[in-house]
Amino acid sequence: METLPFGHPSIVSRIFRDKRVLRESYLPPTLPGRESQIEDFEALLSPLHYNEPVPHILFIGKTGTGKTAVVKQILARKEAEFKDSFIRFEYINCSRANTAYRVFYKLNRIFGILVPPSGLPFDVLYDRFFEALSRSKIRLVVILDEIDIPSKRGDRLLYSLSRINSELDEETTSLTIVGIANTVNFLDRLDERARSSFNPAVIYFPPYNADELQAILLQRARLGLRDGTWEEGAINYIAAKIARESGDARRAIDVLRMAAEIAEKENSIKLTVEHAKKAMDAVSEQELGLAIRSLPLHHRFVLLAIAKLLASGDERPGTGKIYRSYLTITRMHMAEPLTMRRVSGIINELASQGLIETKMSYGGAYGNTKVVTSIIVAPERALKLLGSVAMR
DNA sequence: TATCCACCGGAAGATGGGGTAT
DNA sequence: ATACCCCATCTTCCGGTGGATA
Known part of the structure; x- marks a missing residue:
């Protein structure tokens, strides 16, 4: 009987040596193909060795291009290096802390300040954090993973975080943002104020x-x-x-x-x-x-409408057609339909989750619309999967 | 070359539900 | 009890948009 490293006796596997190596949480010893990004990142962090502030940094690249892995690897190294100094790293995943309020909630907790998880004016959290940081005399590097998720109110997050520096004593205290963004045009979508005060050094992660x-x-x-x-x-x-x-x-x-x-x-x-x-x-x-299991009801309806159209031989159904199919589905389930504007948004959300692929279709006198070109699995299989979850 | 189709997608506001402070 | 806060989700409104068509 073989024993895995963490001590559980386990069924001997013919093929796997250590299954954890093939899971997402595993951080490999080296990151092939990301040498130049690692080099750039370390260069940008180097002022820390002279106790100088570091500029804001932004990682840009699609999912699965190694952004988080690079950050985690360098972080592990730097945290060991700066163990007994006034330099501190903090990793925050914005898909969990997905509003400015919740990010500042976590930032306050670094200094042991416990604020209510909601209900207070945002300014209160900001002030408390600012007080604690400027009193602490540390250089704080905050990693904001999946920073594009709070996109709507994310402007406020970046703006308030990045303007902190101008009010701190640069000699001893600073705050650096290391943002990690999945959307390539993330910077363009920020509003003017946020962009000019954030103004990061960008490291690209191509596919x-x-x-x-x-x-x-x-x-x-x-x-x-x-x-x-x-x-x-x-x-x-x-x-x-x-x-x-x-x-x-x-x-x-x-x-x-x-x-x-x-x-x-x-x-x-x-x-x-x-x-x-x-x-x-x-x-x-x-x-x-x-x-599908974590999809809200109307997202399921929309996906069902798409799968039905594709399965019935309609390649490239457009938003209008999908919406009409969606209407009959909601009627069948005795649910109140959403507006076409919203359904159009849902189609985009499904696409950015990678469940479907879409393309603009310019039909001239027949108008423009976004068409669905494919679904992640064969439409018939999709119908089966959708059929097996309750529609309520 | 002007027209016009069938949506696109930004902006703003309504709604309802979470909460705190006094 | 009252007044305030934050936030996600939708609706309403509306000025674009690119190219086939006349």
């Missing part, structure tokens, strides 16, 4: 190409799978496929893990290209299934 994905997957396979249980061809296949469609490393690793699970379930000795092919679809399906 991974096939070679980089291959390096990433090889690293994971060597660490997480047993020797001789996988074909390099399978890895090349996944790398090439993902590079073409998104360059998303998280997804590539998901596919590798799924391929290994499938190979294992089939009692195969080796993970082959065939397993990788099956895993591509299986991951999409798993993703959709997971997403």
Whole structure:
């Protein structure tokens, strides 16, 4: 009986050496393909060694391009380096703390100040934090992951955070924002005031190409799978496929893990290209299934309308058509329909979640509309998945 | 070249539900 | 009890928009 590192005796796996290596939470020893970003980041942080303030920094890149991994790796290093100094790092994920209020709630907690989780005027939280920070005489580096989520009121967050510096004593105290954004045009969408006071140094994270994905997957396979249980061809296949469609490393690793699970379930000795092919679809399906469960009711209705239209042979249904189909669905479920403006917004939300793909269609005298070009899994499968969740 | 279609998407405001302070 | 705060979700309103058509 083999024992995994964390001590639980476990079922011996033929293929996996350590499954955790193929999960999202795992931070590998090196980050292939991100050498230049790491170098740039460290260079920007270097003033800390001379106890000088650091400019604001912004990471820009789509999901699965290594932004969070780079930050976490450098952070671990720097935190050890500056263990006994007046420099402090704080990581905040804005998908949890998704308003300016909640971010400042967390910032206050750094100094042991407990404010109510809601109800107070924002200025009160700001003032308390400012007082505590300027009294503390530390250099604070705040990492704001997924900073584009509070986009509407996010202007206020960035504006109030970045203007703090001008009121602090620069000799001893400063606040640096390290923002991590998924949307490429994040800066353009900020309002004037926020942009000019934030004004960060930008580090770009382009999607991974096939070679980089291959390096990433090889690293994971060597660490997480047993020797001789996988074909390099399978890895090349996944790398090439993902590079073409998104360059998303998280997804590539998901596919590798799924391929290994499938190979294992089939009692195969080796993970082959065939397993990788099956895993591509299986991951999409798993993703959709997971997403659907957390989708609000009317998002499900809209997705159902889209799946129905696509399944009935209508390629590229537009917003108007989708809305009409949505109306009959809400009637069937005796639900009050939302307006077309809102449904149009929901279609965009589904697209940015990666569940569907859309494209503008310019029809001249027939008008312009946004059309859905594809759904993440075959429409018939989508219908099945949607049918299996309660519509209420 | 002007027209016109079928939406697009920003702005602002309504609504309702979470809360605090006094 | 009253007055205030924050916030997510929708609605209402409305000025664009690109290219096929006349």
